[in-house]
Amino acid sequence: MIKNNARSKTSTIITIVVLAIIVALIYVLAFTGVFSSNLMRILLNICLYASFAVMWNLMAGYAGLTSLGNQAFIGLAGYACAVMCTTYGFGIWVAMLVGGLVCAVLAVILAFALMRMRGMYFAVATWVAAEALKTAFQNWKFVKEGAGMTVKIKPYPTNAEIFALAFGCFIVCMVVVYLLLKSKTGLGLKAMRDDADAASSIGVNIFGSRLLCYVVCGFLTGVAGVIMYISKGSIFPGGGFAIDWTIKIVFIVIIGGIGTAAGPVLGAIIYTLLYEVLAQFAGFTNIVLGIVAIVVIVVLPKGIIGSLENRFKFEILSQRRKSLE
Amino acid sequence: MDNILTFKNVDGGYGRVKILHDLSFEVRKGEVLGVVGPNGCGKTTMFNALIGLITPTAGEIIFKGKNITKVSANDRARMGIGRTYQVPRPFEGMTVFENVLVACCHGAGMTEHAGRPKALEILKLTGLYEKREIMAGELTLLDRKRLEIARALGTNPELLLLDEVAAGLVEAEVGEVIDMVADLKAAGYTIIWIEHVIDVMLKATDRVMCMSDGTDLLIGEPREVMESKIVTEVYLGVEDDE
Structure with missing residues (x-):
C-alpha cells in the first residue's frame, strides 16, 4: 500500500x-x-467555449441539472462588463469580478425559484428566465435598451492579453471542477447523478450540492462571459441572451462526452475547428453541426471521450476513489 | 423497552393519491419488526414517509423523541435512519467501495479519511469485500441487495429499514440474508423489515405488523399475527368457510 x-x-x-x-x-x-492573430482568435474561442462547456457539464453531467438558460449568465456578464468598463471606467479585473459575482447572485435567485423543478421543467424554466432577462435588457434605458452597449477600456487589451485571460479562465474552470469532484461534495454529486432519491436517503444534501454547483457555474460562466465580450467589443440583448449560446454548449458537451472531465474540452476544440471550416460555406454550418451531433449520439452515445473511456477502461483526470490508498 | 419510533395517525401519499390512512404504530429499540400486507397496501410508502421522500399530509412521525415529520430526507439519514430499496438502486457509475464510502461520508458525517476503514469494515460484514473495486452496476441481484444493506449501514443508522431484501432470492440466499439480519440485530440495530416471505417473518422477527389499505391492521407476535383470521383473509386471501 x-x-x-x-x-x-x-x-x-x-x-x-x-x-x-x-x-x-x-x-x-x-x-x-x-501565434498568428487568426490562430490566437481560434484558441481564444476554444478556451472560452471550453470554459462554458466545463461549467455546463458540472451542472448537467454531475449535478443532474440540465439548464437551457446559461445564456442568462453570458448576457448578464457581458452587460456587467460593458457597464463597469464603459459607464464607470473600471478595468478588466473589476469587470471580471463583478461579472462573476452578478451571475453568482443570479444563480442563487434562480436556484431558490426553480430548483424544486426537475428534468425538462427545470430546463425550460431556465430558458424562460433567460428570455425574461433579454426582454428586460431590451427595455432598460440604463443599458441603452435594444441598441446595446460597446465595451470601452483604456488601453484596450491586445489579442494576446485577452487570450491569456481566456486560457487562465479555462484552467481555473478545470481546476475548480476537478477539486470539487475530488471533495466529499463531489462524491455526493456522483451519487446524485446516478440516483438523487437514493443519494438523499443516505444523507447527501441534494439542494445544497446543486446550489453549490449552480453558483460555481454562474460565477465562472460569468467570468468567461466577460472575457468573451471584451474580445467582441460590444453587446446587444438579442445576441447576449440568445439560446444559441446554450445550443453550442450542449453540442460541445454531448459530442465530447457528458459527465467526463475531458469531454467538454475535446468538444470545444471540435466545435471551434468545424465552425472555422464551415464558415466558408455560409448557410450549411448548422446543418453539418446537426448531422455531426446525430451521428455522434447514435454511434457514440456517451460522447467521444465517454465512449473511449468505456471501451478502453481508462479515465482522464479520474476522481475515482480506490479502496486501498 | 423504549420506543425508538412512533407513527401517530399518519396520512400520506403521492400528490392527490392518498396511500396511508391514519397509520399508527411503535417500534421498540433493538427489535426486528416485520411488516407484511398485500401489494399496494402502503408498506413502501410508509418507508418513503419515514425517510422523508414524501411528507405526510396529517399525523406525526417521532424518532428518538423528536418530531421528524418535516425534516428533510438527508437530515433523517444523518439522524440515524438507514434504508434499503425493494428494487436495488446502486450508484452504477461508482464502485462498490465508493457506494459505501459516500454513505459513510454523507450519512455518518465522516471525512473521507475516516470513512475509508469504516466502509471496508462494512464491506467485510456484508460479504462484499472481495468485490469492492467492481462497478456497482455489474453486481448480481444478491450482491446488489447486500450493497443496499452495506450502503444503509454506512450511514451509521440506529434504525434500519429493509424493503424486501429476500425477494427474488433462492432458498440458500434467503438463509444468508436471515443470518445477516440476525447479526445486525445482535449488533444492536433496530430493524423494520418489509417482506412477503412468511417463513422469514416467522424466523427472523420479534413482532409483525400487517398493513391493509394504508393502515395498521394488526401488530403482535409473528405467529399470532400470521395465523390470525383477519390477516389470512386480507393478506393471503383465505376466507373462513364457517
Whole structure:
C-alpha cells in the first residue's frame, strides 16, 4: 500500500509538472508573437467555449441539472462588463469580478425559484428566465435598451492579453471542477447523478450540492462571459441572451462526452475547428453541426471521450476513489 | 423497552393519491419488526414517509423523541435512519467501495479519511469485500441487495429499514440474508423489515405488523399475527368457510 501511495504521488507530481510546462509554453508562445492573430482568435474561442462547456457539464453531467438558460449568465456578464468598463471606467479585473459575482447572485435567485423543478421543467424554466432577462435588457434605458452597449477600456487589451485571460479562465474552470469532484461534495454529486432519491436517503444534501454547483457555474460562466465580450467589443440583448449560446454548449458537451472531465474540452476544440471550416460555406454550418451531433449520439452515445473511456477502461483526470490508498 | 419510533395517525401519499390512512404504530429499540400486507397496501410508502421522500399530509412521525415529520430526507439519514430499496438502486457509475464510502461520508458525517476503514469494515460484514473495486452496476441481484444493506449501514443508522431484501432470492440466499439480519440485530440495530416471505417473518422477527389499505391492521407476535383470521383473509386471501 505504501508503494502504491508513493507511485500515485509521483504520478500526480509528474502530471502537474507536465501540465505546468505546457501552460507556460502556451503563454510564452502567445506573448512572443509566434501565434498568428487568426490562430490566437481560434484558441481564444476554444478556451472560452471550453470554459462554458466545463461549467455546463458540472451542472448537467454531475449535478443532474440540465439548464437551457446559461445564456442568462453570458448576457448578464457581458452587460456587467460593458457597464463597469464603459459607464464607470473600471478595468478588466473589476469587470471580471463583478461579472462573476452578478451571475453568482443570479444563480442563487434562480436556484431558490426553480430548483424544486426537475428534468425538462427545470430546463425550460431556465430558458424562460433567460428570455425574461433579454426582454428586460431590451427595455432598460440604463443599458441603452435594444441598441446595446460597446465595451470601452483604456488601453484596450491586445489579442494576446485577452487570450491569456481566456486560457487562465479555462484552467481555473478545470481546476475548480476537478477539486470539487475530488471533495466529499463531489462524491455526493456522483451519487446524485446516478440516483438523487437514493443519494438523499443516505444523507447527501441534494439542494445544497446543486446550489453549490449552480453558483460555481454562474460565477465562472460569468467570468468567461466577460472575457468573451471584451474580445467582441460590444453587446446587444438579442445576441447576449440568445439560446444559441446554450445550443453550442450542449453540442460541445454531448459530442465530447457528458459527465467526463475531458469531454467538454475535446468538444470545444471540435466545435471551434468545424465552425472555422464551415464558415466558408455560409448557410450549411448548422446543418453539418446537426448531422455531426446525430451521428455522434447514435454511434457514440456517451460522447467521444465517454465512449473511449468505456471501451478502453481508462479515465482522464479520474476522481475515482480506490479502496486501498 | 423504549420506543425508538412512533407513527401517530399518519396520512400520506403521492400528490392527490392518498396511500396511508391514519397509520399508527411503535417500534421498540433493538427489535426486528416485520411488516407484511398485500401489494399496494402502503408498506413502501410508509418507508418513503419515514425517510422523508414524501411528507405526510396529517399525523406525526417521532424518532428518538423528536418530531421528524418535516425534516428533510438527508437530515433523517444523518439522524440515524438507514434504508434499503425493494428494487436495488446502486450508484452504477461508482464502485462498490465508493457506494459505501459516500454513505459513510454523507450519512455518518465522516471525512473521507475516516470513512475509508469504516466502509471496508462494512464491506467485510456484508460479504462484499472481495468485490469492492467492481462497478456497482455489474453486481448480481444478491450482491446488489447486500450493497443496499452495506450502503444503509454506512450511514451509521440506529434504525434500519429493509424493503424486501429476500425477494427474488433462492432458498440458500434467503438463509444468508436471515443470518445477516440476525447479526445486525445482535449488533444492536433496530430493524423494520418489509417482506412477503412468511417463513422469514416467522424466523427472523420479534413482532409483525400487517398493513391493509394504508393502515395498521394488526401488530403482535409473528405467529399470532400470521395465523390470525383477519390477516389470512386480507393478506393471503383465505376466507373462513364457517
